[in-house]
Amino acid sequence: MTLLDRLQCPACGASLRAAGSTALHCVRCQATIPVQDGIVTLVQARPGTHAAPEIHDVDQAIDPDRVEQQYRDIRDAAGARWPDALGTTLEVGCGTGLLSRSLLGHGDVGGVVVTDPSLKMLAACRGALQGAGLVGHVPLMFATLSGPEAGFREGGFDTCAGTSALRHIHDVPNFLQHVFRLLRPGGRAFFLEPNARYHRAIMQALADIVAQLIMRDPTPSPGRHKLLDLLARARRTSMHQGDLTALARLDDRHVFVAEQIEQSGREVGFAVAEALPIGRFGSGAAMAAALCEQMDLGAPLRDQVVGMMPAYASRYLPLLADRDLSPSLLLWFEKSIGPRPARFSPPAPDRDAEAAPPGTAAAAAGGVSRHALRLRADPDGEGTVVRLSGWCIANAEVSRVRVRIGAAAGTASPWLPRPDAHAAVNANGVVSNWTSLCCGIEETLHFPDVSPDPEGLPLIVELVMAAGPVIRLPAPSRLVPGEEITLKA
Numbered sequence: 001m002t003l004l005d006r007l008q009c010p011a012c013g014a015s016l017r018a019a020g021s022t023a024l025h026c027v028r029c030q031a032t033i034p035v036q037d038g039i040v041t042l043v044q045a046r047p048g049t050h051a052a053p054e055i056h057d058v059d060q061a062i063d064p065d066r067v068e069q070q071y072r073d074i075r076d077a078a079g080a081r082w083p084d085a086l087g088t089t090l091e092v093g094c095g096t097g098l099l100s101r102s103l104l105g106h107g108d109v110g111g112v113v114v115t116d117p118s119l120k121m122l123a124a125c126r127g128a129l130q131g132a133g134l135v136g137h138v139p140l141m142f143a144t145l146s147g148p149e150a151g152f153r154e155g156g157f158d159t160c161a162g163t164s165a166l167r168h169i170h171d172v173p174n175f176l177q178h179v180f181r182l183l184r185p186g187g188r189a190f191f192l193e194p195n196a197r198y199h200r201a202i203m204q205a206l207a208d209i210v211a212q213l214i215m216r217d218p219t220p221s222p223g224r225h226k227l228l229d230l231l232a233r234a235r236r237t238s239m240h241q242g243d244l245t246a247l248a249r250l251d252d253r254h255v256f257v258a259e260q261i262e263q264s265g266r267e268v269g270f271a272v273a274e275a276l277p278i279g280r281f282g283s284g285a286a287m288a289a290a291l292c293e294q295m296d297l298g299a300p301l302r303d304q305v306v307g308m309m310p311a312y313a314s315r316y317l318p319l320l321a322d323r324d325l326s327p328s329l330l331l332w333f334e335k336s337i338g339p340r341p342a343r344f345s346p347p348a349p350d351r352d353a354e355a356a357p358p359g360t361a362a363a364a365a366g367g368v369s370r371h372a373l374r375l376r377a378d379p380d381g382e383g384t385v386v387r388l389s390g391w392c393i394a395n396a397e398v399s400r401v402r403v404r405i406g407a408a409a410g411t412a413s414p415w416l417p418r419p420d421a422h423a424a425v426n427a428n429g430v431v432s433n434w435t436s437l438c439c440g441i442e443e444t445l446h447f448p449d450v451s452p453d454p455e456g457l458p459l460i461v462e463l464v465m466a467a468g469p470v471i472r473l474p475a476p477s478r479l480v481p482g483e484e485i486t487l488k489a
């Protein structure tokens with residue numbers, strides 16, 4: 001079976017045949033799949049990444065040693081699970097080929113379809129493989145792919161693999177289901193991805209370090225701005241986990257909680273679904289050094305942060321289970337040879353349940369908040385926009401502030417840097433510094449079906465807590481278009 005036989009017409013599922021060097025043709029429905037500069041454009045190529053391929057290797061510090069080290073780490077983490085041969089392999093999110101170089105360089109694969117949504121990345125990857133003399137030994141094909149699009153034959157692959165790729169894919173459980181179908185029985189998939197718990201622990205420690213530095217010297221500096229920006233972006237990703245609409249706006253979308261991704265793997269039918277620790281960074285100092293490097297932080301601040309990290313990280317890392325003491329997880333899935341087991345999943349709790357009014361059991365259960373939120377409604381065509389800004393901190397994690405206008409609702413997550421709010425209400429560290437340093441909101445909420453009644457719009461403002469409860473904030477019952485209100489506690 002050639003690699004072309006592993007492809008199928010995305011429109012009708014029939015076989016594809018090469019028509020010269022610039023297209024593939026469906027043998028049944030005559031659909032044409034363009035081949036651009038040797039790359040099969042199964043899905044319309046999208047930029048897919050903000051990173052430019054020409055600087056990706058430098059940015060990600062990819063060199064031959066790193067290529068080797070990463071592959072060694074993957075194989076060590078997989079241990080006895082690693083098969084004698086990976087067979088025909090589908091690689092997702094190849095980038096400039098950090099993994100592709102190893103897959104081809106070690107002779108582990110019988111053939112590879114290398115994919116990425118970005119044509120530029122695919123071309124850069126091909127260039128890197130050519131430069132390393134890795135082209136021409138086993139069948140190799142380059143194709144655009146950005147998730148679960150049709151284009152590959154069910155059961156056509158022995159292995160599916162990717163590094164730092166799953167984190168970009170929009171709906172991961174849906175993608176895993178797709179991967180399950182593409183693998184032959186007995187096949188496997190592995191992905192190297194960030195460990196949510198380790199990253200959160202490091203961000204908590206980094207926020208404590210920044211809070212300490214602000215206390216020593218409150219003058220803002222470009223370096224500190226970079227640190228706050230990193231904390232805010234990490235907080236946004238962390239608090240948007242599970243919210244596909246919010247995640248759709250990000251490039252780097254997911255961090256992975258070991259048990260959750262294992263459950264997703266089992267739910268789609270994998271007989272084995274394991275999140276394995278890989279490449280431990282014990283004290284957090286190496287991770288801090290890597291982050292500072294990426295941010296291009298100047299030497300004095302970098303040395304300060306890296307030097308302080310072990311002491312601050314020791315507040316959080318000892319709370320983690322052994323396998324979570326690793327910045328990345330190797331996600332390992334195996335498809336059994338037998339029939340797929342039936343599984344029962346309990347229904348998800350209703351996260352949009354009615355809010356408890358202030359002062360009730362829900363508030364007592366952990367939702368005491370400090371906030372300063374400004375709201376202003378204005379006409380927007382036939383509808384209304386509400387500008388929501390300010391900050392919000394609670395003694396439990398707030399995942400969203402929800403503004404209800406009658407039956408319509410809009411939400412915003414508090415994650416923007418607000419060192420001023422931190423200084424105002426968290427000087428003695430009652431809540432996590434990561435929360436208080438990154439608790440800002442600046443969002444325009446659109447209500448296309450709400451006409452801007454000059455008498456005022458029926459208003460309810462709520463905090464949706466990460467743990468589930470919804471808490472109603474004291475607020476005027478009507479929001480008059482054109483008039484700004486402030487909610488403060």
Ligand SMILES: C[S@@+](CC[C@H](N)C(=O)[O-])C[C@H]1O[C@@H](n2cnc3c(N)ncnc32)[C@H](O)[C@@H]1O
Pocket residue numbers: 047048049060092093094095096097098099116117118121145146147162163164165168169170
């Ligand atoms: C951080 S890079 C990793 C590249 C390479 N695997 C490595 O480890 O260096 C992420 C890659 O995923 C690609 N990507 C972005 N969105 C994707 C998606 N939805 N599906 C697959 N890959 C995606 C990007 O184009 C980029 O090349």
Ligand SMILES: [Zn+2]
Pocket residue numbers: 009010011012013014026027028029030031
């Ligand atoms: Zn067709």
